[in-house]
Structure formats: structure tokens, C-alpha cells
Amino acid sequence: MSDALPAEFALIARHFRRLAGPGALDLLDDAALLDAPAGKQLVLAADAMVAGVHFLPDDPPETIGRKLLRVNLSDLAAMGASPLGYLMTVALPRDLPPGWLGRFVDGLAEDQAAFGLQVLGGDTVSTPGPLTLSLTILGTVAPGAALRREGARPGDALWVSGTIGDGALGLRVLQGKLPHDEHLARRYRLPEPRLALGAALVGVARAAMDVSDGLVQDCGHLCRAGGCGAVIEAAAVPRTLDDPALLPLILTGGDDYELLFAAPHDADSLVRARAAAAGVAVTRIGRFEAGPPKVRVVDAQGAELALPRGGWSHF
């Protein structure tokens, strides 16, 4: 037998090894190996993305891996955790254009540097179907400090970071359904995980999550976990485009990756101070209320808005 590496391993070596952190053992072993972080809790999340479902097949290769990494980092942010590393599996169609994989890894390398983590392991396989990626992220948090979805109480204020709806609007821009808008397109392709804000909200927020499937639907998760209802004031929801016709999409479209959180009703100045220190804008958009776990969206006159659906579902 030749001592040359088989094609699969040469491919991995050429492209992925430069992303590998110390615990990854150069991606040459059966598994990664790292010391368990002393006195910490581990935070673990996994997400998958499929071409044509979660991103556009013609999205730039540089942004596709970064989007998945950022979506997972957003899960860490929602728990107030710090990133430690990640594992990624990639199912590659055989017809990828030359250079695609190199550009894909270039994008990941950029975000690894930006967010301070490295790849620990993974797997590269072929598929007769669409490009399919899966990423498991590993983070740490001080014991007991993690932000959880449960904990919102009637009377708590409802807050959100950044602007809502940009991801859903950006997708429509890229589909040609809305006018060209570079900012919105970028927000769809490269969401901003709010890691600094999540960490800053530890001890302040009573409950938190990231908005991935639509503001209204995700707010419902906080309600169910907290055993209460919520009211969202539509006019207060921070957004990039103010066209009333786009409001339902903004409120339910998803792909936001902003933090949605509950804080005591009298903690506004503390919330604002922590958010300012983290460099992230936050807006109070409503409140939690006693009652069944329903989300009411109301207009400036307090009248309830009817929305066609709460958010995105795969099934």
C-alpha cells in the first residue's frame, strides 16, 4: 500500500486542520481531548443547516459556515455562556465548484478569530443531496449563573436586543422580493451572536433565549417556561424598516438571533447600563402578565393585532 493519504484525509488535512485548536489533536485522532474546565458548568448546543432550507444555495461559501457557527454562538449567548470550541460535520454534494471548500473554511477562520474559539473535531462525508452542515458548540458558565428560559414572572419587563426582522427581511432582499439592501442581506447571512450582552445579563435577566424562529413564537417559549402570558407592544419593537405591511414578517419571520429576555419591572436602568457596557442596544418591548401562556401583540391603542402565524416551523 502507498503511504499517501487517501483523498478524504488529504481534503480534511488541507482545509480543516488550520481551524483546529490544541485539544483537536490536529484532527488526526479518533476524538478531541481537553481538560474539563475546573469549577465551571458546560453548556452544549447543536444546530443543523440544509442548503435551500436554512441558507440560499448561492450564498457565498464564506458566510455559510459562519452563519451556522454564529447561530450556535447565539445559543451560548442566550445562556450567558462563553465559547470553548466546536465540532462540525459537513455532508458535501459532489458537484461543489472548485475552491468552494477553501472559501468555506476561510470564513470559519475569520469567525474563529473574531469569537475566540477553534474547531475540536468533526466529520466530512459525501451526500447525493443538498449541502448539509451540523455544528455542536461547547461553552462554559459559572455554576448556577446560566440564563434559562424559565423564570419570567407576571409584571416583568420584556426586552429585546438589536433590531427584529432583519434576517427575514434580508432573505426577501436576497430572493428579490424586497429592494436591494446590503445591511439586511448581511443580517440574514451573518447574524450577530450577542455573547457580551448574554454574559452581562447574568444576575439581571430572570429568563432569556435567542430569537430564532420568530419573535412572537419564541416569546411563547418564555411564557410556557414561566407559566405566564406576555404582551408585546408592536410599535416598540425595534426594526430597520418601518413599513406597516412588513410588520407581520418582522414579528414572526425568525432568523433574528437577538436576545429576548425578562427583567424585573424596576430594573430598567440596570439593564440599560449592562447593555451599554456590552455595547449592544436593548429595547423594552412589553411585559409579562398573569394568565395562560399566550402572547398578545398590541398596537399603540392597545388593540390586539391578528398575525397569520407565530413563527417558523419545519413541519
Add this chain to the structure above:
Amino acid sequence: MSDALPAEFALIARHFRRLAGPGALDLLDDAALLDAPAGKQLVLAADAMVAGVHFLPDDPPETIGRKLLRVNLSDLAAMGASPLGYLMTVALPRDLPPGWLGRFVDGLAEDQAAFGLQVLGGDTVSTPGPLTLSLTILGTVAPGAALRREGARPGDALWVSGTIGDGALGLRVLQGKLPHDEHLARRYRLPEPRLALGAALVGVARAAMDVSDGLVQDCGHLCRAGGCGAVIEAAAVPRTLDDPALLPLILTGGDDYELLFAAPHDADSLVRARAAAAGVAVTRIGRFEAGPPKVRVVDAQGAELALPRGGWSHF
């Protein structure tokens, strides 16, 4: 908005929540949360499987998730590690038959009980392509105890567990290319991760890995990592079918998930005692030798056999 769960969440709740371990927070939060195991090293591996590539589209739903779990457990075994938990992402085609997901989860539940671990998190998405699964496994090992691929030295004995070639033969059985054989079909669908053996080899084996891509090719990994060559005595390789025409497939077919390891040449009785304690058969099949990282396969007369390829590659 209704307080009913959207379809995706109801699906997850109905099927996957019963697999969730304590750290999984009932799969209701953004991430799993567990105490970092004090005084341990973490061992992490990820593998992906695609219908039609890694398993047969008409394999029983009960075995598909179990195969992926076992493949990952085999990576832990190869490091001498113990399982802690796993995260799984599932990309489901829309045309899955009714009841498929329930049977898929039934199989996972059975193996969770058998191997002592539970799901920590994951993601369920839809795909227009084939069923695609990705699993990240988390294990622990005492600091410095992990078996590694590097460490084989010239003169070391080369050992393997169980029988080699069963997975590749079982695939041919299921494809109708070989006569019906329930044992081989099961070996393809449900490989046996050698966790007890891996743990028992800590302190004895100098290098180890699991055989997934073919005995000869994988032995080449131990050679490259150790900076030496290896000789495999074909006649010594333990196998279920002894037909000489099947020998190339047995030696290179892959999907074995047996442990391949190096041990000092004078440690045979210690290796056998540890393996016996772990309840796993082991066979000495060759030796490492000085020289370039090549694997020679020789017959009973010492003549080198020509093999068409070393093992499986996706690309």
C-alpha cells in the same frame, strides 16, 4: 396567538424528550447544562451519516440512530474513554412513513440504556434530500490516560478485537450480493463499540484506534502517527467467512468498529488478560517495523499480497 406548541416542537417533545438526560433541561432551553466532570479530560467526537451512503435507506428505523451512536461510542472506545452524553441533529425528508420517528427513537432508547448515556441536545430540521444524521459524543477519561493513535514503535505487536470484515460482508448480504446471513447483516447495522476493551487497554496499548474505513487503510494511520511501518499477516486476521475471494473485501471494506492497537511485543499475556476481563476476543495479527509508514499485507509464506485499495474514501 394560540398557546399550542408549533408542529416542530410538538414533534420533538413527543419523540426526543424521553431520551433526554438531566443536563438536557428537557430539551426546552437553548442549550444543555452540566457540571464539568472534576479532574477528568473531556473526549469529544462527531460523525455524520447519510441514507444511501452510510446505511441503506430501507434499514429498519430502529437500527439507524443506534448505528450512528455506536460509531461514535467506538471513537470513545478507541481513546479508552467512558460515555457522558451526546447531541444529535436530524435532517428529516418529508416523505418518512408514519411511525418512522417513533421506531427510530425506540432504537436509541434501547442503546442509551445499554451503554449508559442520554441525549443532551440537538436539532430537528427538514431536508429535500436524504435522511442525514449527525451526532457529537462527549466522554471522559482520566488525565493523561487517553489512548492515542501515535505511539506505535518498531517491534510492537499489532492487535485487533473481534472479527474483521463483518460490516462490509453484511452490507453485501443486505444488497443481495452474498447469501443471507443474519449475523453479518446485524454486524453491518449494529456494530459493537468496544468500550470495556478500550478502558482495559489504558496503560497497556501504546497506540489505538477503531477500524472504520478498512483495516489496511486504518493501520496506515497508526503507522503515520507512529513514524513506522507495519506488517499484517493475512492468515491471522480473525474473520467470520474464510473464502479467499472475500479476503480483499475483509481487509479493506471498513465499517468494522473493532479496536486496532499496538502493544509491546512481550506483553501478549497482559493484553490477553485485560481483553478477557473486558469480555472481548483479541487477536495478534502482525507487527510494526522500522521504515516508511507503509502497511504490508503478507500471506502465510511471507509473500506480499496486492490489494486493490486500502479502504473507503468519500472523495
